[in-house]
Amino acid sequence: MKTIMNETFDMERALYASRDVSLKNCSFDGPADGESALKESSDVHVADCFFNLRYPFWHDRTLEITGSEMTELCRAALWYSEDIVIADTKLHGIKALRECRRIKMSGCDIISPEFGWSVQDIEMKDCTVQGEYFMMRSDNLHFHGVELKGKYSFQYIRDSVFENCVFDTKDAFWHAKNVTVRNCVVKGEYLAWYCENVTFENCKIIGTQPLCYCKNLKLIDCEMIDTDLCFEKSEVEAVITTPVMSIKNPASGKIQVPEVGEIIQDDGDSHGEIVIKGKCCA
Numbered sequence: 638m639k640t641i642m643n644e645t646f647d648m649e650r651a652l653y654a655s656r657d658v659s660l661k662n663c664s665f666d667g668p669a670d671g672e673s674a675l676k677e678s679s680d681v682h683v684a685d686c687f688f689n690l691r692y693p694f695w696h697d698r699t700l701e702i703t704g705s706e707m708t709e710l711c712r713a714a715l716w717y718s719e720d721i722v723i724a725d726t727k728l729h730g731i732k733a734l735r736e737c738r739r740i741k742m743s744g745c746d747i748i749s750p751e752f753g754w755s756v757q758d759i760e761m762k763d764c765t766v767q768g769e770y771f772m773m774r775s776d777n778l779h780f781h782g783v784e785l786k787g788k789y790s791f792q793y794i795r796d797s798v799f800e801n802c803v804f805d806t807k808d809a810f811w812h813a814k815n816v817t818v819r820n821c822v823v824k825g826e827y828l829a830w831y832c833e834n835v836t837f838e839n840c841k842i843i844g845t846q847p848l849c850y851c852k853n854l855k856l857i858d859c860e861m862i863d864t865d866l867c868f869e870k871s872e873v874e875a876v877i878t879t880p881v882m883s884i885k886n887p888a889s890g891k892i893q894v895p896e897v898g899e900i901i902q903d904d905g906d907s908h909g910e911i912v913i914k915g916k917c918c919a
Contacts, residue, residue, distance in 0.1 A: 638682070647671050647690065654678060665690050665711075691730075694718055702726050707733065728752075750787075771806075788825075791816075807844070810835065829854075848873065854890075866901075868892060873909065884911055 640659045646652065647667025652660075655678040665674050666689035674690060675681060679698040686702075688711040694700060697718040704725050707714050711730040715721065719738040726745050733749040734740070740759040747764060753772035763782040771790040772778060778797035783804075790806040791797075795814045802821045810816065810829035819838045828847035829835055836855040843862040848854060849869040856875035861867065865882035868875070873890040880896035887909025895914055 638680070646674055649673065650676060652678065656680060658682070660684070660686055662686065665693060688714065692716070697721075865898075868909065870904075870907075871909075887911070 638657045638659050640661065641663060642661045643663065645664040645667060647669040649671035651671060651674045652658070653673070653676055655675060657680045659682040662685045664687040666687060670690065672691045673695060674693045675697060676695045681697060681700050683702045684704055686705045688705065688707040690710065691712045693711065694715045695717055699720045700718060701722045706727045707730050709729050713732045713735065714728060714730055715733060715737055716735045717737065721737060721740045723742045724744055728745060729748045731749055732751045733747065734752055734756060735754050738757045740756065742760070742764055743762045745764045747766040748768065750768045751770045752768045753759070753775055756772065756775040758777045759775065760779045761783050766783065766785040766787065768787045769789055770792070771785060771787055772794060774793045776795045778794060780799045780802055783802045786805045788807050790804065790809045791813060792811045793813070794816065797816045799818045799821055804821065805824045807825035808827050809823065809825055810832055813829060813832040813835055816835045817838065818836070818840055820840065822841045824843040826844045826846060828842060828844060829851060831850045832854065833852040835851065836857065837859050838857040839859065841860040841862065842864060844864065846866045847864055848867055848871055851871040851873060854871050854873040856877060858876055858878055860879045861877050861881050862879065863882065866885045867881060867883065868887040869885045870888050872888050873892060875892045877892065877894040881894050883899040883901060884892060884897055885901040886904040886907035888906065889908050891910040891912060893912045897911065897913060900911055
């Protein structure tokens with residue numbers, strides 16, 4: 638493997654189609670303002686490098702990035718690439734990861750609107766994230782210990798598991814399918830509308846009008862804080878451990894709750910059963 642150390646690159650496609658290369662303490666920056674530094678490369682190892690130019694990793698295979706920084710000017714850093722490991726790295730450019738497969742990320746700091754669209758098979762552990770429309774239309778996500786702040790996250794995702802995460806996000810999990818969220822805090826308005834086969838287990842759910850128009854929705858021993866107008870038109874089986882402000886027109890299933898401020902059932906197609914401390918209310 639060729640090793641390149643302590644060098645600066647600013648030309649267009651500076652290391653295009655590189656093979657079996659290790660980059661250490663290098664900088665991709667400078668007046669030539671060249672794009673696509675490592676496009677069409679494979680078996681690339683990057684450590685402690687600085688990226689301040691656009692599109693460095695497109696159509697790459699077998700890529701490892703550690704201890705590096707991608708600035709706001711490093712737009713669309715990783716697209717159409719596969720077999721990627723990223724650790725202890727800052728990804729601060731818009732659209733940093735798209736259309737990629739088989740990714741493992743740990744200890745990363747992500748500030749990137751529209752991150753993770755149409756990604757398949759991503760593991761993310763102990764990362765922090767800021768950005769809107771995070772992970773849209775992606776499949777097979779496995780997250781553990783991830784902290785997220787940003788609107789419209791996880792829309793249209795499929796076949797995914799989230800554990801021990803904290804998500805501060807509105808309009809999250811819309812149209813999600815085959816998803817489990819376990820031991821997480823999920824804060825935000827209008828959670829998981831139109832989702833299908835989604836389970837929340839031992840979660841804390843915070844915010845107005847969650848979980849409406851859902852199919853085969855399950856809540857297992859969840860807290861619900863400041864939640865009103867819950868479960869409208871949803872097919873739901875739920876065991877809730879805290880009082881709920883209001884429940885509106887669940888379509889079917891059973892909701893068990895210790896206390897509810899208001900039950901709204903003014904729709905003839907609302908057949909959901911609501912049980913309060915053993916007392917059936919519908």
